[in-house]
Amino acid sequence: MFADKGFDGASLRAIARAAGVDPALVHHYFGNKEGVFVAAMRFPVNPAELLPKVMSAEPGRVGEQFAREFIAIWDDPDKRAPIVAMLRTAMTNERAAALMREFVTSALLDRVAAARDVPLLRLQAAVGQLVGVMIVRHVIRVEPLASASPEELVELLAPTLQRYIDGS
Template sequence: MTTAEQPTPRKKTGRRPGGADTRRTVLEAARAEFAARGYEKAGMRAIARAAGVDAALLHHYFGSKDRLFMAALEFPVEPKAVVELVLAGDRATVGVRLAEFLLGLWEQPGVLDRMLALLRAAATTEQVAQLMREFVQEELVRRAAAELGLDQPELRTELMLSQVIGLAMARYVIGVEPLASASREELLPLLAPTFQGYLGGA
């Protein structure tokens, strides 16, 4: 058979292969799906269909829906890590562990910027606020409350979160002094007892 007689290769069809462009497409589809259906109702399969990929690729990239959500919204901290920190070790020192973790986390490059961007978006856009509420309630509050073994565990967890959000707004957004310029060493002994009271039961 001559070159002119050779058949034209068929174009491959099927799901989109993996790669940087595919990851961006998946994240765009995830943002749209979460915005349209909320965190709880959004499904990995629906996101995969919208992105034109196999659902297995989403699990390969992200592992689970909560990790996909964090990547899509650039969430600065994994709630599971916070829950594990709260529950690990002596309950009498949970306040110190949590305060050290948060103060250290906010000093990591890029984390504070992402956190503040989400807080500002949630404060001005109800859609973002609703997504944040659902995500935090499902992945942090309920998980921690189920293991705390204290009275009113969900309320205690939400009070702790209100303390964290209020601190972030006052220290980093509004810039209230002397809080804004206080060092970690100054803040730690003041924050730790408050967190301990909420989550340690003491």
């Protein structure tokens, strides 16, 4: 369903219909479309659980919390592997890129942008900072970044993320 219609094109109702079950059942087990996606793609993180953790930080520490949660996910090999696999596929396959783009936009970026009143471009620069550092750390594995402690990275990156979020 996601592969055929993309993330935005697949509705919870259509997913239920395709599976031959009641939409209420899908809702009960997966919560929402993101939940179905996360399960179907074996995506290791459910934005519905991650976002409240980041957004509950006090305004001046959102950058720090954002860095901390993101680094913890990538530093866990079981969570990192499916993200890297998805990213790799997106680098060769336009359909996979579109799916990733729609999921990241609908499930993450649009919500944070609205909740914190952050321009999308700034939020994407912040996500780019985190994705890029994680590629340098875990995929190309350049030292000393590859062996830096999570705390060192939080300290290094938090002011950058905070600046993007504050718009300064």
